[in-house]
Amino acid sequence: MSLLAALPPSEAYQVAGSGALPSAFAVSELATASFAAVGHELGRFMQATSLVSLPPKAMVDHRLASLWFGYSFKPEGWDMPSLWDPIAGDYRGADGWIRLHTNLPHHRKAALKVLATEGDRAAVTQAIKSWSVSNLETDIVAQGGVAAAMRSRAEWLDHPQGRAVTRDPLIGWHGPRRITLRDRPQARADRPLAGLRVLDMTRVLAGPVSTRTLAGFGADVLRIDPPGWDEPGVIPDISLGKRCAYLDLKTPAGLEKLQELLAQADVFVHGYRPGALDALGLTKEVRDTVAPNRVEVTLDAYGWQGPWATRRGFDSLVQMSAGIADAGRVWAGADKPTPLPVQALDHATGYLMAAAVLSALTEAASGHSIMDGRLSLARTAELLASLAKSGTGDPITAAEPGDYASRSEESGWGPGKRLNPALSVGEARMHWPVPASRLGTSDPTWQTT
Numbered sequence: 001m002s003l004l005a006a007l008p009p010s011e012a013y014q015v016a017g018s019g020a021l022p023s024a025f026a027v028s029e030l031a032t033a034s035f036a037a038v039g040h041e042l043g044r045f046m047q048a049t050s051l052v053s054l055p056p057k058a059m060v061d062h063r064l065a066s067l068w069f070g071y072s073f074k075p076e077g078w079d080m081p082s083l084w085d086p087i088a089g090d091y092r093g094a095d096g097w098i099r100l101h102t103n104l105p106h107h108r109k110a111a112l113k114v115l116a117t118e119g120d121r122a123a124v125t126q127a128i129k130s131w132s133v134s135n136l137e138t139d140i141v142a143q144g145g146v147a148a149a150m151r152s153r154a155e156w157l158d159h160p161q162g163r164a165v166t167r168d169p170l171i172g173w174h175g176p177r178r179i180t181l182r183d184r185p186q187a188r189a190d191r192p193l194a195g196l197r198v199l200d201m202t203r204v205l206a207g208p209v210s211t212r213t214l215a216g217f218g219a220d221v222l223r224i225d226p227p228g229w230d231e232p233g234v235i236p237d238i239s240l241g242k243r244c245a246y247l248d249l250k251t252p253a254g255l256e257k258l259q260e261l262l263a264q265a266d267v268f269v270h271g272y273r274p275g276a277l278d279a280l281g282l283t284k285e286v287r288d289t290v291a292p293n294r295v296e297v298t299l300d301a302y303g304w305q306g307p308w309a310t311r312r313g314f315d316s317l318v319q320m321s322a323g324i325a326d327a328g329r330v331w332a333g334a335d336k337p338t339p340l341p342v343q344a345l346d347h348a349t350g351y352l353m354a355a356a357v358l359s360a361l362t363e364a365a366s367g368h369s370i371m372d373g374r375l376s377l378a379r380t381a382e383l384l385a386s387l388a389k390s391g392t393g394d395p396i397t398a399a400e401p402g403d404y405a406s407r408s409e410e411s412g413w414g415p416g417k418r419l420n421p422a423l424s425v426g427e428a429r430m431h432w433p434v435p436a437s438r439l440g441t442s443d444p445t446w447q448t449t
């Protein structure tokens with residue numbers, strides 16, 4: 001059994017272009033290598049499913065790969081909503097810095113409750129001044145909120161959770177199973193994932209990047225969210241190529257419908273913290289019973305062992321915890337947290353999740369048993385920290401008109417331009433006939449038969 005364990009060696013793929021996102025870390029190198037991981041695994045899958053006789057070499061456009069780690073969509077004649085809630089951000093406490101993540105209403109409520117303020121930014125700044133940042137982090141997390149104190153790399157590597165993360169493999173594979181893949185007569189060398197049904201229960205950026213990637217090679221992706229859920233700052237970017245439906249899994253009818261969809265899915269990708277799916281009635285036993293032939297890949301924020309294994313989290317918080325924002329501060333000569341220029345932990349984890357799905361599909365197509373794959377933002381941070389910067393060429397700062405497709409995309413909000421794809425694998429070039437659409441706008445049904 002050889003399930004994906006690491007980034008592919010550089011001789012396994014071709015790269016065009018040069019440049020680097022300005023950073024203390026090898027962000028552009030990570031971007032190119034994580035696209036390459038998808039391409040490499042897709043090539044192997046194409047061979048395993050007899051779409052090609054030999055795996056074609058992946059071709060990654062280095063500049064575009066870096067740009068896709070930022071925003072892929074540029075609205076024409078309208079503005080994207082802000083990515084951040086007005087209170088989200090970095091604050092100085094009595095003994096250091098802390099970041100609050102308040103984009104989701106229940107996370108905002110938890111933070112404001114601990115700070116005992118109704119809260120505009122000025123009131124929150126004032127309230128945090130007297131707090132020890134690690135006490136504040138503990139109290140907000142205890143209320144079901146999300147926040148992270150800034151730690152140095154050395155502090156993180158000495159922290160019980162930092163130590164636990166370094167014991168996690170890049171992709172943890174668990175629970176060997178044998179599965180039988182469905183025939184997909186639609187699949188072709190230029191659209192290798194056509195007909196592949198991917199059930200997507202991921203949120204914000206990391207998980208949704210993985211399913212956007214699979215859709216880019218033809219997969220039928222159906223995203224499920226709780227009724228009313230929205231992430232306005234990111235959905236136009238990451239709902240590309242997907243259909244999005246609401247289902248209330250706390251009702252018997254919603255749960256039954258979800259199980260029906262899962263039973264028909266080839267792939268299940270989710271970003272529910274350890275235990276969160278179980279609480280909704282979708283335990284591993286239920287998933288194995290309902291959908292024994294699925295491939296399953298998931299992510300969490302802080303890793304799969306250690307005291308923070310079930311902690312809620314986002315890229316910008318993991319950057320604070322894991323010493324990335326502090327190393328950026330030192331590199332930039334700044335007096336405040338300095339994060340990566342893009343949310344690289346999310347994006348790299350997303351592409352690696354897509355590569356993990358393809359790796360498991362290849363094993364299954366080759367008649368081997370598979371396992372469920374687990375990734376985390378914190379483990380991806382360790383991968384980033386281990387990469388050397390090799391960047392030559394001009395800094396990659398912002399996308400230019402030539403980086404975008406010439407034709408506009410009619411998204412669910414209005415027209416816009418999408419970045420040109422960064423990856424091709426033989427005849428297969430990423431593209432998305434389905435434009436970005438709002439959450440909850442499709443029926444919870446599969447498009448492909």
Ligand SMILES: CC(C)(COP(=O)(O)OP(=O)(O)OC[C@H]1O[C@@H](n2cnc3c(N)ncnc32)[C@H](O)[C@@H]1OP(=O)(O)O)[C@@H](O)C(=O)NCCC(=O)NCCSC(=O)C(=O)O
Binds near residue numbers: 204
């Ligand atoms: C994404 C999260 C932070 C979201 O946090 P929360 O909304 O607080 O998560 P929870 O799972 O606890 O869900 C909150 C509640 O919603 C309920 N819930 C969830 N889905 C449903 C549906 N479909 N129907 C009904 N109810 C639902 C769930 O049971 C909980 O109920 P109650 O228990 O009754 O309240 C977390 O899930 C997480 O850390 N996931 C792992 C890492 C990850 O994916 N992070 C986002 C990507 S990082 C990223 O993209 C970025 O940084 O940007």
